[in-house]
Amino acid sequence: MKRCSLITVVKDEHTHLAKLLHGLLISTHTPAEIILVNVGNNIALPEVTPVGVIKVILDNTDEDISLAAARNAGVRAARYDHLIFLDVDCIPSSTFVENILEIMQHTDGLVMGQPRLIEENIDNHFTEQDLLKVSKDHPETPPIKIALHKEDDYSLFRSLCFGVNRKRFEELLAFDGNEENAELSDSEIGNRACKMGIPFYRSNTPVYQQFKTIPSPQ
Known part of the structure; x- marks a missing residue:
């Protein structure tokens, strides 16, 4: 299996970061x-x-930099061409990295995991079963029933947990740090990918968003 770089932007969310890293610690592929x-x-x-x-x-x-500019900095620092973006408040399931990377090797587009919402606080020594017990389906992203689905509805794209290869990232310019593109919403990123003909895949591999209120997509 090819190697990948995982990129996370952090702004003082140390408790969330510790849980994200523990999720990676118990993953099937790091x-x-x-x-x-x-x-x-x-x-x-x-x-x-x-x-x-x-x-x-x-x-x-x-510097007070945008999320777009921060993600760009992460891509520039990455050694590998397979990129996985994971928000700091997300905990990957044990197979998230392995499955997303495997799909990326056989597709050429955006590959998103399945967000689930954690409804209560958990400690830093959780298991996968603990995450399943305290989480529910994401209210804005209906779950898919198969392992992989080529999605036609680009409005379902969420940037909190997805993979993309470097070439597609640079073509899409979804996170360009200039004034025009710095604050693209997820729906705008999805629309741009749709117009450019970049495929959008959804995996049923869970990612658990930590306890907080989830805003509706812009």
Whole structure:
């Protein structure tokens, strides 16, 4: 299996980050590198972290940069062409990285996991069964019943948990840091991908969004 870079933007969400990293620690496949784009204060890493390289970039930056610019910085720092983006408040299921990477090797587009919403706080030593017990289907993303679905409804795209190869990322320019594209919403990214003919796939591999209110897509 090819190697991948996992990119997460962090702004002082240390509790969420610890749970994300624990999710990767119990995963069936670990990214070759984990890039933490720090746009807040110093990142506090837990004592036990996933096997692999953890890079912290933009550490202690005084600049107020957009999410788009932060993701771009993560891509520039990535060594590998298979990129997985995971929001800091998301916990990957044990097979998320393995399944998304496997799909990316046989497709050429956006590959999104299946978001689920955690309804209560959990400690940092959870199991996959714990996550299933305290979570429910994402209210804005109906689950699919098969392992992989080529989606025609691009309005369902969510950037909180997806993979894309570097070439497609650069073509899409979804997270371009200039003023025009810096704050594209998920629906706008989906619309752009649709117009460019970039395929959109949905995997039923779960990702668990940690306890908080989820805003409706813009």
